[in-house]
Amino acid sequence: MTLTLPAPAKLNLFLHINGRRDDGYHLLQTLFVLLEHGDTLHLQPANDLQVHCPGLPGAMTDNLVYRAAKLLQAHTGTRQGAHIYVTKRLPAGGGLGGGSSDAATALLGLNRLWELGLSLDTLAQLGLELGADVPVFVRGHSAFAEGVGEQLTSVDVPEQWYLVVFPGVFVSTQEIFCDRELTRNTPPITVQAVLGAAPETQLGNDCEPVARRLFAEVDEALGWLERHVGTGRMTGTGACVYATVANWQKGAKLLAHLPPRWSGFVARSCNTSPLHRVLEDKG
Numbered sequence: 001m002t003l004t005l006p007a008p009a010k011l012n013l014f015l016h017i018n019g020r021r022d023d024g025y026h027l028l029q030t031l032f033v034l035l036e037h038g039d040t041l042h043l044q045p046a047n048d049l050q051v052h053c054p055g056l057p058g059a060m061t062d063n064l065v066y067r068a069a070k071l072l073q074a075h076t077g078t079r080q081g082a083h084i085y086v087t088k089r090l091p092a093g094g095g096l097g098g099g100s101s102d103a104a105t106a107l108l109g110l111n112r113l114w115e116l117g118l119s120l121d122t123l124a125q126l127g128l129e130l131g132a133d134v135p136v137f138v139r140g141h142s143a144f145a146e147g148v149g150e151q152l153t154s155v156d157v158p159e160q161w162y163l164v165v166f167p168g169v170f171v172s173t174q175e176i177f178c179d180r181e182l183t184r185n186t187p188p189i190t191v192q193a194v195l196g197a198a199p200e201t202q203l204g205n206d207c208e209p210v211a212r213r214l215f216a217e218v219d220e221a222l223g224w225l226e227r228h229v230g231t232g233r234m235t236g237t238g239a240c241v242y243a244t245v246a247n248w249q250k251g252a253k254l255l256a257h258l259p260p261r262w263s264g265f266v267a268r269s270c271n272t273s274p275l276h277r278v279l280e281d282k283g
């Protein structure tokens with residue numbers, strides 16, 4: 001029996017840095033939406049634990065999917081194993097949360113495969129040990145996030161079509177957060193103000209000026225969107241940039257004119273994660 005599950009991408013419709021904790025972690029506010037596009041995990045019960053993730057450099061034991069599985073084994077004491085095959089579509093370091101989403105899908109998928117019966121609260125708490133972005137994928141709903149990204153308020157955001165462009169560079173989250181010129185004093189806003197604001201056009205991403213300065217390709221990709229679509233925004237700490245488009249056809253037409261050194265996709269946002277919908281369908 002193979003359990004095949006999606007690991008959707010996310011976009012940050014805005015990202016404000018409000019301060020910094022004593023341990024160096026940043027206090028932020030952001031609005032996450034999920035996309036109908038992402039990686040796919042195939043999970044098979046086995047006696048040992050193996051993760052195959054073609055195209056992603058690095059040791060298997062560093063893969064967030066492997067680390068998620070080990071965390072579940074340690075937390076529950078189960079001796080069950082699995083062979084997990086990851087089809088990567090989301091660029092690592094793209095700001096689309098691919099690694100975090102893979103980890104969340106592994107947590108929920110193995111919880112089902114191994115019949116562990118852990119709650120979403122417990123899985124989100126475990127996920128936070130793997131990365132600040134994992135809990136939103138575990139909970140599987142558009143959310144306003146605060147704190148270091150772990151305090152989530154579930155919200156409904158208008159579902160829209162997005163053109164997402166990957167400008168071919170890897171942006172390390174840590175490098176952006178370490179930059180001296182990153183502004184860290186944006187005043188906090190309320191969730192009501194966010195939802196009334198058309199976030200992707202009226203609220204900004206504080207990491208964008210830093211990424212534009214450090215990575216010429218991010219700057220050029222944003223310039224391309226601004227010229228061809230009228231607006232552009234960066235997701236997370238980069239590198240991907242995006243804009244809303246009226247429908248799939250409009251997005252596909254723009255995609256056809258993308259400079260060949262970049263890649264991209266067109267996808268619709270969704271308030272409920274495709275992962276949760278598939279798990280519900282499978283009962």
Ligand SMILES: C[C@@](CO)(OP(=O)(O)O)[C@H](O)COP(=O)(O)OP(=O)(O)OC[C@H]1O[C@@H](n2ccc(N)nc2=O)[C@H](O)[C@@H]1O
Binds near residue numbers: 025130174
């Ligand atoms: C800022 C966001 C917005 O979505 O950027 P993206 O990674 O999506 O681009 C995320 O919350 C990132 O989450 P995630 O990518 O899981 O970050 P983590 O692995 O937890 O942290 C990577 C590094 O970023 C820094 N970091 C991360 C989160 C945070 N609130 N403050 C920080 O200073 C820390 O130096 C940490 O070592």
Ligand SMILES: Nc1ncnc2c1ncn2[C@@H]1O[C@H](COP(=O)(O)OP(=O)(O)O)[C@@H](O)[C@H]1O
Binds near residue numbers: 065086100171236
């Ligand atoms: N399954 C995975 N997919 C993507 N990246 C992973 C995975 N496991 C570990 N990583 C590591 O996580 C980092 C990027 O994570 P990712 O979530 O894709 O980017 P971002 O946080 O920018 O959206 C990279 O350093 C990558 O090596």
